[in-house]
Amino acid sequence: xxxxxxxxxxxxxxxxxxxxxxxxxxxxxxxxxxxxxxxxxxxxxxxxxxxxxxxxxxxxxxxxxxxxxxxxxxxxxxxxxxxxxxxxxxxxxxxxxxxxxxxxxxxxxxxxxxxxxxxxxxxxxxxxxxxxxxxxxxxxxxxxxxxxxxxxxxxxxxxxxxxxxxxxxxxxxxxxxxxxxxxxxxxxxxxxxxxxxxxxxxxxxxxxxxxxxxxxxxxxxxxxxxxxxxxxxxxxxxxxxxxxxxxxxxxxxxxxxxxxxxxxxxxxxxxxxxxxxxxxxxxxxxxxxxxxxxxxxxxxxxxxxxxxxxxxxxxxxxxxxxxxxxxxxxxxxxxxxxxxxxxxxxxxxxxxxxxxxxxxxxxxxxxxxxxxxxxxxxxxxxxxxxxxxxxxxxxxxxxxxxxxxxxxxxxxxx
Numbered sequence: 001x002x003x004x005x006x007x008x009x010x011x012x013x014x015x016x017x018x019x020x021x022x023x024x025x026x027x028x029x030x031x032x033x034x035x036x037x038x039x040x041x042x043x044x045x046x047x048x049x050x051x052x053x054x055x056x057x058x059x060x061x062x063x064x065x066x067x068x069x070x071x072x073x074x075x076x077x078x079x080x081x082x083x084x085x086x087x088x089x090x091x092x093x094x095x096x097x098x099x100x101x102x103x104x105x106x107x108x109x110x111x112x113x114x115x116x117x118x119x120x121x122x123x124x125x126x127x128x129x130x131x132x133x134x135x136x137x138x139x140x141x142x143x144x145x146x147x148x149x150x151x152x153x154x155x156x157x158x159x160x161x162x163x164x165x166x167x168x169x170x171x172x173x174x175x176x177x178x179x180x181x182x183x184x185x186x187x188x189x190x191x192x193x194x195x196x197x198x199x200x201x202x203x204x205x206x207x208x209x210x211x212x213x214x215x216x217x218x219x220x221x222x223x224x225x226x227x228x229x230x231x232x233x234x235x236x237x238x239x240x241x242x243x244x245x246x247x248x249x250x251x252x253x254x255x256x257x258x259x260x261x262x263x264x265x266x267x268x269x270x271x272x273x274x275x276x277x278x279x280x281x282x283x284x285x286x287x288x289x290x291x292x293x294x295x296x297x298x299x300x301x302x303x304x305x306x307x308x309x310x311x312x313x314x315x316x317x318x319x320x321x322x323x324x325x326x327x328x329x330x331x332x333x334x335x336x337x338x339x340x341x342x343x344x345x346x347x348x349x350x351x352x353x354x355x356x357x358x359x360x361x362x363x364x365x366x367x368x369x370x371x372x373x374x375x376x377x378x379x380x381x382x383x384x385x386x387x388x389x390x391x392x393x394x395x396x397x398x399x400x401x402x403x404x405x406x407x408x409x410x411x412x413x414x
Contacts, residue, residue, distance in 0.1 A: 050064075051067035057389050057391070058388075058392070061232075066233075079348075079349060083349070086348060086353055087292070090106045107238075109285045110285065111241040112241070113338050114312060114330055114334055115282070115333070118322045121332055122272035123281050124333040125336060126275065127337075128218075128386075129218070129383070129386050130397040131265070131269035131271055155191055155195065159187060160407050181312070182311045185309045189247045205249070205250045206249050207249075207250070207295065209244055209245075210308070212245055212294065212345070213242050214345045215240050215345075216354070217237065219389055220235065221236065221275055222235050237278070238290070240290060241340070243341070245308040248295045250304060250306060254304040257380060261360070269398065292348045294343075294346040307364075307366070308338070310334065312330075312334065315370045316370065318330050335366045336399050342364050342379075344384060347362055347384055354385065354387065357393075357395075361380050363380050365377070377401040379397070379399045382395045382396060383396075
């Protein structure tokens with residue numbers, strides 16, 4: 001005999017199923033009501049593909065690594081710790097299965113004020129991302145020095161003539177390891193400072209035999225194996241400059257910039273393309289920690305360089321090997337790399353770094369001489385982020401270099 005679904009045992013099974021559905025539905029409604037009462041979102045924020053900023057041809061993984069390194073750097077409370085962090089970025093520690101630690105250091109290409117090789121200027125401009133102008137800025141042409149010039153010219157001419165006579169007579173210099181050029185430079189700077197007056201001179205410092213050491217990274221070396229690279233960015237090579245200025249004059253206030261950061265010269269000036277291995281120019285690399293020494297230590301009240309004078313006694317050897325045309329290129333290249341090194345270290349001492357670019361230009365003045373020819377230069381640092389390409393960082397550094405002046409007695413001529 002047939003039976004309806006609502007009859008007999010089937011009816012009881014159906015009623016039990018409906019009651020369970022009602023209980024489950026009630027429970028679900030209760031849970032949904034609790035979810036609706038939560039004001040905050042229950043989903044995590046989606047990480048963007050690239051961090052804030054401009055990254056050019058960098059991949060997203062490298063961009064995030066640079067960004068996180070910069071955030072870690074910014075959180076450090078003082079400049080001393082930040083400089084140590086920059087130097088430590090060149091070290092990596094590894095542990096084997098037995099717990100033994102191995103410290104590895106990245107190789108840095110070593111730069112010096114003068115490099116005994118031919119046609120190295122394009123390479124020096126490329127690694128510093130520097131545009132060179134073969135004249136001094138217009139600011140120097142408008143300086144009022146007419147009242148001081150006759151006295152200074154007379155006294156300086158006498159001093160140069162005296163040292164030239166000593167050079168001709170081959171008289172020994174005052175101390176061991178001393179050069180006639182360094183002795184002349186020190187006496188000349190003391191003389192010029194003594195003939196001037198005002199707070200800019202009375203509040204300045206003069207130092208002799210000054211360490212100048214700078215460190216930076218430059219991109220554009222794709223395809224060149226960076227020996228000992230620790231950072232995954234294979235486009236970048238590290239450069240370390242070490243030199244000594246015969247004399248350095250420092251003050252508590254910076255020099256005024258020659259051009260503003262928004263100048264077209266800063267963003268559009270041409271740079272020689274020279275993305276070749278530094279070894280092809282006779283450079284060597286060394287496993288070492290980066291060093292940053294602008295000529296003073298932390299806490300010095302006179303932390304801005306006014307002028308650094310370098311004794312270029314090796315120029316005679318350059319002329320003997322490569323001819324007089326290479327001597328002029330060596331002077332320009334020396335002004336470029338020494339200015340870059342000094343201001344990169346200065347920028348790190350002010351709190352900037354490879355991850356935090358300068359917010360205003362830094363300027364220094366450089367004098368190069370072998371005792372006879374004098375070359376004047378001024379370098380303006382506009383960017384430290386040389387590991388970014390031109391799309392992400394269009395800023396160029398600038399260096400104005402005069403023609404060499406031949407001084408003999410009281411007369412100087414170009």
